Amino acid sequence: MQKLILSSELLQQMRGIELTSMSRRNFLILSGLFGALAPTGVLAKGSKALPDLESVDWAEVLRGFSVDTLNGLAAFAVPGLDPFSKRQKLTVQGFGGVDNGAGPFMSVALDISAPFDPNLSLLLITALAAMRDRIIARIFKYHGRAGVIGKFQYQHQKEMLDRVDQAFFNWLSSSAPKQGLPLTLFSATLLNLISAVINPRSVKQGFFQGFASLSWRQKARVFMLLEAKPEKLVKLIWGDTQSPVGRLIVGNLRFLPGALLQLACSASYVEPPLLIDFTDLSLIARPPGWDFAGYQIDDTGPRLKPVDGWDDFMGYFEGRTEVKDA
Amino acid sequence: MRDVIVIGAGGGGPVVAKELAEQGLDVLLLEGGRRNENTDQNYTHYEGLDGNRITGITRNGPSDPNQQAWFREVGQNAFIWDAAGVGGTTQAYFGNCPRSQPGAFVGFAGDGYQYDDAHLFPFTYEELLPYYRWVEKTLPVQTAAMGTKEALFYQGCQAIGLPLNATKDIVVDSFRPNENAILQPQGNAGKTTNSELLRFPQAQGCTFCGYCSIGCNLPKGAPRNLKAKRSTHNSYVPMALTADLWSDAGKAITLMPDAKVISIVTDSSSMFGQPKASGVRWRNTLTGEQFEERAKVVVLAAGSIESPRIWLNSNLPNPNGWVGKGLTDHAMDWVTGVFDEPVEGFKGAAAGARADFPGRGCLDQVALGPAFYAFSLAFSDSGIRGQYTNGRSRRSIYGKWDGPSGRVLGRELKQVMGQFQHATSILVITDDDVEEQNRIELSDLVADQQGPVARIKLAKRKRSKRTLANREFLANKSAEILRAAGAKKVLRLDWPGMLLHMQSSMRMGLSEADSVLDENAQSRWVEGLYVADNSALANGCGGSNPTLTTQALATRTAEKIMQTHFGAKPWVGTREPLSSVDESVTEAVLSRGIF
Ligand SMILES: Cc1cc2nc3c(=O)[nH]c(=O)nc-3n(C[C@H](O)[C@H](O)[C@H](O)COP(=O)(O)OP(=O)(O)OC[C@H]3O[C@@H](n4cnc5c(N)ncnc54)[C@H](O)[C@@H]3O)c2cc1C
Numbered sequence: 001m002q003k004l005i006l007s008s009e010l011l012q013q014m015r016g017i018e019l020t021s022m023s024r025r026n027f028l029i030l031s032g033l034f035g036a037l038a039p040t041g042v043l044a045k046g047s048k049a050l051p052d053l054e055s056v057d058w059a060e061v062l063r064g065f066s067v068d069t070l071n072g073l074a075a076f077a078v079p080g081l082d083p084f085s086k087r088q089k090l091t092v093q094g095f096g097g098v099d100n101g102a103g104p105f106m107s108v109a110l111d112i113s114a115p116f117d118p119n120l121s122l123l124l125i126t127a128l129a130a131m132r133d134r135i136i137a138r139i140f141k142y143h144g145r146a147g148v149i150g151k152f153q154y155q156h157q158k159e160m161l162d163r164v165d166q167a168f169f170n171w172l173s174s175s176a177p178k179q180g181l182p183l184t185l186f187s188a189t190l191l192n193l194i195s196a197v198i199n200p201r202s203v204k205q206g207f208f209q210g211f212a213s214l215s216w217r218q219k220a221r222v223f224m225l226l227e228a229k230p231e232k233l234v235k236l237i238w239g240d241t242q243s244p245v246g247r248l249i250v251g252n253l254r255f256l257p258g259a260l261l262q263l264a265c266s267a268s269y270v271e272p273p274l275l276i277d278f279t280d281l282s283l284i285a286r287p288p289g290w291d292f293a294g295y296q297i298d299d300t301g302p303r304l305k306p307v308d309g310w311d312d313f314m315g316y317f318e319g320r321t322e323v324k325d326a
Numbered sequence: 327m328r329d330v331i332v333i334g335a336g337g338g339g340p341v342v343a344k345e346l347a348e349q350g351l352d353v354l355l356l357e358g359g360r361r362n363e364n365t366d367q368n369y370t371h372y373e374g375l376d377g378n379r380i381t382g383i384t385r386n387g388p389s390d391p392n393q394q395a396w397f398r399e400v401g402q403n404a405f406i407w408d409a410a411g412v413g414g415t416t417q418a419y420f421g422n423c424p425r426s427q428p429g430a431f432v433g434f435a436g437d438g439y440q441y442d443d444a445h446l447f448p449f450t451y452e453e454l455l456p457y458y459r460w461v462e463k464t465l466p467v468q469t470a471a472m473g474t475k476e477a478l479f480y481q482g483c484q485a486i487g488l489p490l491n492a493t494k495d496i497v498v499d500s501f502r503p504n505e506n507a508i509l510q511p512q513g514n515a516g517k518t519t520n521s522e523l524l525r526f527p528q529a530q531g532c533t534f535c536g537y538c539s540i541g542c543n544l545p546k547g548a549p550r551n552l553k554a555k556r557s558t559h560n561s562y563v564p565m566a567l568t569a570d571l572w573s574d575a576g577k578a579i580t581l582m583p584d585a586k587v588i589s590i591v592t593d594s595s596s597m598f599g600q601p602k603a604s605g606v607r608w609r610n611t612l613t614g615e616q617f618e619e620r621a622k623v624v625v626l627a628a629g630s631i632e633s634p635r636i637w638l639n640s641n642l643p644n645p646n647g648w649v650g651k652g653l654t655d656h657a658m659d660w661v662t663g664v665f666d667e668p669v670e671g672f673k674g675a676a677a678g679a680r681a682d683f684p685g686r687g688c689l690d691q692v693a694l695g696p697a698f699y700a701f702s703l704a705f706s707d708s709g710i711r712g713q714y715t716n717g718r719s720r721r722s723i724y725g726k727w728d729g730p731s732g733r734v735l736g737r738e739l740k741q742v743m744g745q746f747q748h749a750t751s752i753l754v755i756t757d758d759d760v761e762e763q764n765r766i767e768l769s770d771l772v773a774d775q776q777g778p779v780a781r782i783k784l785a786k787r788k789r790s791k792r793t794l795a796n797r798e799f800l801a802n803k804s805a806e807i808l809r810a811a812g813a814k815k816v817l818r819l820d821w822p823g824m825l826l827h828m829q830s831s832m833r834m835g836l837s838e839a840d841s842v843l844d845e846n847a848q849s850r851w852v853e854g855l856y857v858a859d860n861s862a863l864a865n866g867c868g869g870s871n872p873t874l875t876t877q878a879l880a881t882r883t884a885e886k887i888m889q890t891h892f893g894a895k896p897w898v899g900t901r902e903p904l905s906s907v908d909e910s911v912t913e914a915v916l917s918r919g920i921f
Contacts, residue, residue, distance in 0.1 A: 005773040077704065077735055078743075092740050105374070112394050113380045216736060217713075224714040227403075248771055251401035258403035258705070258822060261733060265704035269743065270374035270697040281370050293696040293746035295672070306371040308524045308544055309533030310673040312473035313516025317480055317503050318490075321469055321510070325455070326495035 006123065010244040017130050017245070024169075025161040027129035030203055032192040032210035034164055036065035043160070051160060053167040062185055067103045069188035070264075072212030074102035076219045077264035087208050090216035095288035097268030105267040106260075110183040122172045124186040124252070127245050128193060130238055186252070187260055194222045197237075226257040269293060281305070328354045328621040330887065331606045333587045333636065336414015337873045338859035338880045339627030340562035341461070343579050345884035347569035349894060353579040354619065355566065356608055358586035358628070359410025360389025362417070362559065364921050365543035373697040377540040384409040384417045384541050388611040389584055398631065399769040399781040404823030405705065406782065408629055412583055413559025415629065415826075417541045419873060420677040420692070421507040421555050423467045425458050426451070426875045427496050427684055427757065427868025432836060437497070439685025440792060445652070445760035447864040448836045448845040456899040457878035462494075464565075464903045465556040467874070468510045470503040473534060473674035475750050478665075479691045482811030483681055486803075491682065496870070501681040504690070507556035507874075508532050508675055509907065515545060515554075516674075526552065536693050538676035551906050551915045561906040568914035572904060578918075584611045588776045589640035590624055592852060601643065603855035609775060623891050627859040627880070630828035631780050634766045634861065637832070639777035643851040648842050650766035653782075653831040654866035656687065657789060657797050658824040659754035660702050661727060661804035663813030664745050671750035672699075681807070686796045687757040687869025689804055691750060700743055702751065706733040707786055707822040723820065725798070726805035731820035742817070752804040755827065757869030758793040761785070762840075766831050784823045796869070829872050832861035846886040847879065854891065858883050 028034040037043050040061060042051040075084035080096020097103075192210030195202040198221050202213045211222065225233060230253035231241050240246035269289035277284050282303030289295075296307070330346055332339045335357035343355045362368065362383060369376055369383070376382045380395055386408050387395035398406060409415045428434050429441035433450040447454075461467075470476070483501035491500035509531035514523045516534045524533050526548035533544045533554065542555030553560040569576030587608045592601035605620035626633050634650035642649075677690045694702060708723050709716035711732030715723055723730040734742055742749070763785050768778040789797075805816045834857075835841025842849060847862050849855040858880040860872050867875045881898060888894040904911065 005775075007771050007773070010771050078700075078740055079736055090736060092737050094740070094744075096740075109378070109380045113397075220710050220713040223710060224716075227709060227714075227716050229717075244771055251399060254402045255400045255404070259405075261735065262405070262701050262704045265735070265739060266373075266697040266701040269700045270378075271372050273374060276372065276375070281372075289696060292740075293699075293743050295696045295746060305521075306537070307519055307535055308521040308546060309515060309519060309529070309535050310473075310670070311516065311518050312534050312670050312673040313511050314472045314474070314477060316469065317472050317476070318492075320492060320503075323469055323492050323494055323502075323505070325459075326493035326497055 006120065007244065010123070010248065013243055013245050017126050021162060024129055024165045025158065028161060028165055028168070030193050030196040031128065031189040032065065032069070032203070033168060033189065034161065035204060035209045036061055037164065039064070051163060053163060056167065058168065058171040063107065066184040066188040067107055069191055069211050070106045070184070071098050071103035072214070072219070073191070073260060073264045074098050074106070074268055076216060077102070077261060078268035079216070084212060087213060088216045088219060095292050097264060100268050100270070100287065100289045101272035101274060102264060102267035105270065105272060106263050107184045109263060109267070110187060113183060123245070123248070125172060125189060127238065127249050128186070128189055187256060190256065191222060194225055197225065198222055223257055223261065226253060230254045277303075328352050328619060329892070330354070330623045330625060331356065331619065331621040332625040332627055332858070333606060334358070334414060334626070334628035334632070334859060335412045335558065335563060335581065336627065336629055336859060337416045337419070337558060338862070338876045339414070339625065340558040340566055341877045341880035342625050342627065342858045342884045342887070344562045344566040344569065345881055346887065347566045347579045348573045348576050349888055350575040350577045351892065352577060353566070354621070355579050355581045356585040356587055356606065357412050357581070357583045358611065359387070359412070359583065361412040361581070361583035362541070365541070366546045369541060369543040371535065371537040371540050373540065373695045377695065377698070379407065384411055386410045388586070390612060393611070397772065397774060397779050399772060399779060401781065402784065402786070402823065403707065404782065404784060404825060406631070406825045408631065408825070408828070412563055412581065413557040416557035416873065417559055418539050419557065420538050420675070420690070422504045422677050422680065422690060422871040423462065423465070423507050423874035424505060424680070424682065424688070424870040425495055426870045427682070429685060430865050430868040437684055441685055441757070441868060442759045442865045445830075445833070445835060445840070445865045448834055454875070454878055454882065457881045458874065460881055460898045460903045461874060461877045464906055465507040465561050466905050466907065467505050467507050470506045470508065470675055470678040471510050471516065471532065472503065472678065474670040475674060475691060475693065476503065476679040478669050478750065478811045479679040479807065482807035485810035486806050488681060496682045496684060496868070499681075499683050501679070504675070504678055504680050506675060506678070507561070509552070509554045509556070521546070532675055534674045536672045536674060536676065537695065539694065539698065549912050549915050550920050551911050556906070564915045564920050565906050565911055567920060568911065568918050571914035571917065572908070572910040585609075586611050586776055587628065587636055588616070590626070590636060590642065590855065591618065591620075592642065600851060600853050602853040623854045623856065623887055625856045625858050625883075625887070626832075627857070629859050630831040630861040631766050631782065633857060633859055634831050635768065635780040638768050645851060646839055648833070648840055650831050651762050652760040652833050652840070653764040653766060653784065654758050654760055654829045655764070655784060655823060655825050656827045656866055656869055657756040657758045657793055658826065659756070659797055659801050659821050660705070660751060660819040661754065661801055661808065662703065662742070662749055662751040662817045662819070663808030663811065664742060664815040665748045665750075665813055668747045669750050670747070672746070677753070681803070682870075683800065683803070684868070685757060686799050688755045689800060689807070690753040690755060690871070692753045694751070696743065696746055699746065700739065703734040703739060703742060703817070703819065705821050705824065706731060706819045708732040708820040710735050711738065718820070725818060726802045726809070727816040727818035731818040734817060750808070752808065754797060754800040754804060755869050755871065756793060756797045756800060758796070758866050759790040760830055760833065760865050761790055763788070782825075786822055827860075827866070827872050829860045829863040829866050832857045834862055834864050846890070847883040848886070856883055856887060
């Protein structure tokens with residue numbers, strides 16, 4: 001198995017990352033991870049009882065959470081009439097990236113693009129979680145509101161968050177996340193954290209939280225911020241760019257935003273695996289992306305397939321089939 | 327003990343392997359990726375399956391699809407497009423085989439244009455010509471046919487007053503059909519969409535499918551060496567595997583896929599007090615087992631990223647620090663034109679037409695499927711079009727195209743994609759300078775089982791003045807051509823690093839101070855170690871697509887190896903080469919059961 005091996009320096013530094021309980025709580029909320037638990041029902045509203053987290057299938061929860069965020073991205077890249085496009089207040093007639101299955105497609109592609117190291121997910125997420133308290137306070141001050149964190153002021157709420165935090169990080173550092181997620185989870189978390197910077201109201205529970213809850217223009221601003229000066233952003237939010245972890249985050253921030261946008265676009269026009277009949281590699285139906293692009297395929301045979309050739313041969317320019325040295 | 331071990335079966339490695347096998351040497355060719363066999367059945371032209379850069383069968387990763395791709399530390403907005411497996415990146419390439427611009431070589435008389443004079447090839451263009459001819463015949467290279475999109479491109483070029491170049495050499499600003507390593511259409515090829523009529527032998531050569539970048543398995547039913555596109559998988563490798571059958575003195579090579587090289591082994595006991603290459607260590611990617619084998623000569627051809635990585639992970643000497651440095655990538659860019667009428671931009675050879683500009687680079691008209699096309703429109707260093715400019719000055723985002731350059735997203739992407747059939751694009755291939763800042767180094771953060779992974783560093787906006795000026799010139803020219811051909815909307819993307827062409831990261835050069843290889847492509851500091859991929863090139867070949875030059879150079883390197891280590895005489899220029907489509911090769915390929 002192809003393995004990724006993180007340098008000992010990196011691991012050492014990771015172990016040394018001090019996460020205060022305050023920053024861990026903030027991270028859970030701002031990243032949308034806490035909100036992602038809402039559909040599981042473990043966080044019964046108004047209940048003072050501590051949640052039962054034993055039953056939580058984190059892989060499932062996090063995949064759903066990540067795909068929601070990535071669908072928000074697909075709608076941004078290629079809007080359609082789907083709920084994610086509606087949510088961003090930019091719909092365009094015809095199919096969109098979400099209809100083409102771009103969200104799940106991206107999730108698979110992202111995760112297989114980085115060899116697995118049990119420490120990688122933990123490292124990246126821990127590094128994100130080390131967000132400076134100061135910046136969180138500033139986000140909310142800047143927006144002139146007490147913010148969502150203010151709502152979690154009671155002791156039982158803090159305890160609940162701490163429980164979730166413990167369960168989440170336990171899961172992350174176990175071998176369970178082996179089934180993928182390293183880059184998807186990081187990407188989704190990153191997009192949501194920056195969304196919180198752009199619009200604190202994006203921090204909420206359930207569907208359409210974080211990035212997926214922003215307007216199209218706000219989404220563009222998330223990328224403006226991410227693309228502009230990764231060093232500055234990392235320094236501002238995490239306070240460190242020179243250490244190995246800081247460099248890893250800066251590097252990822254330089255690479256990921258572009259990669260995410262480009263991937264979202266191609267995933268919106270690719271043939272979704274669901275439409276491929278793997279027994280004979282034909283298509284069950286025309287992919288929406290192809291249809292919309294007016295891309296032609298071989299529909300002369302009994303099954304739809306990409307063509308083996310086109311009838312566009314017009315001869316040779318000026319009839320010349322061969323040239324010689326000058 | 328082998329005579330020669332070649333590392334990497336991509337654009338360059340198989341050329342050395344075939345030439346030396348033809349001479350009767352015992353050659354082991356190690357390839358880290360898979361060997362794609364029975365491609366009539368096992369290959370699809372789905373962009374999301376086999377065209378997928380992360381999961382597809384020509385991805386840069388091990389052959390086991392359940393294993394993750396090979397990782398590189400990129401650390402910037404860039405797309406690295408190289409392919410693993412027998413054939414390497416030529417599985418995905420477009421087959422364009424222009425010769426280099428002559429100004430990239432020492433001894434060039436000058437034509438008034440500026441070249442990267444500080445980093446020229448250490449021998450003359452004339453010296454390489456016989457090797458060009460040899461490779462052009464072997465592959466073979468043929469003049470590209472014309473379809474709707476090419477006709478449109480030529481029309482645009484003529485309308486802006488560019489003359490036609492009806493030769494193989496680049497002398498003045500001009501346009502021409504590409505000289506492609508693609509067998510041209512015969513029989514039904516190019517004349518029908520009916521797959522039953524497109525089987526070999528009713529159809530021969532290029533069927534105009536438009537899927538060059540996914541890999542060519544057409545025409546179906548054709549023997550491996552008669553597939554249209556001449557990736558080394560279809561040309562040099564089948565010849566190397568059957569050298570005993572078509573060459574009197576020949577000896578078939580041993581090809582080992584799934585063999586990922588960890589390091590080059592050296593002995594310290596050389597005559598000159600230098601280390602001497604004595605073998606190679608590798609790991610089977612399927613079983614994890616490690617092996618070591620000895621050889622008289624080692625040829626490194628793992629591509630411009632992995633070759634320096636292997637060197638550095640082997641702790642070989644690097645006294646001037648130039649191992650990995652001086653990477654050229656042709657500072658690529660993309661300009662798309664949308665027309666009123668359908669232009670069939672996705673049909674035919676991926677790149678059938680071009681224009682060359684001495685001292686500047688070249689333009690290739692390129693066809694892509696919808697997913698790659700959408701990608702190409704979203705790939706920009708100038709932010710999201712109409713939203714933000716990513717710190718780019720006004721001057722750098724406006725030109726002869728419409729509006730600012732930038733990522734085309736959202737409503738506009740959907741509009742442009744809706745006119746997919748009405749669009750064609752031009753790839754800007756810049757003659758870029760060799761610069762120390764653009765380089766491959768080892769990551770100090772992450773490693774895999776072969777050691778630290780490669781870290782790629784490429785300045786985008788801070789390239790040399792000449793590089794940046796050439797790129798702007800070519801982007802504007804592209805817009806002019808498209809407009810003159812009738813485009814109603816012209817978009818310039820201002821791509822960040824698109825690494826399809828990667829050269830000169832282990833460069834040969836005149837000066838010992840800034841090169842790794844001598845004029846024979848032998849390493850300056852390790853005896854018996856040669857480099858035969860794009861990394862050996864002295865520079866970016868004046869912006870010409872690099873593979874033909876790499877293959878000509880690799881042929882010359884094979885001769886140098888024979889002369890220096892095996893006491894043989896040169897053969898190029900003394901006789902005609904055998905073409906890889908010769909009947910004797912076809913017979914050999916069929917009788918050996920190579921599919
Ligand atoms: C879409 C596309 C279109 C292109 N079109 C053109 C074109 O029209 N004309 C042109 O001239 N060029 C084109 N190119 C570029 C062309 O493909 C390259 O120039 C060429 O393949 C480079 O040859 P190489 O030997 O340097 O490297 P590669 O072809 O990349 O081969 C290197 C090989 O080494 C193997 N390897 C790497 N590490 C190891 C290891 N540790 N152990 C064993 N094996 C290893 C790799 O798996 C690979 O097979 C194109 C590229 C792309 C992506």
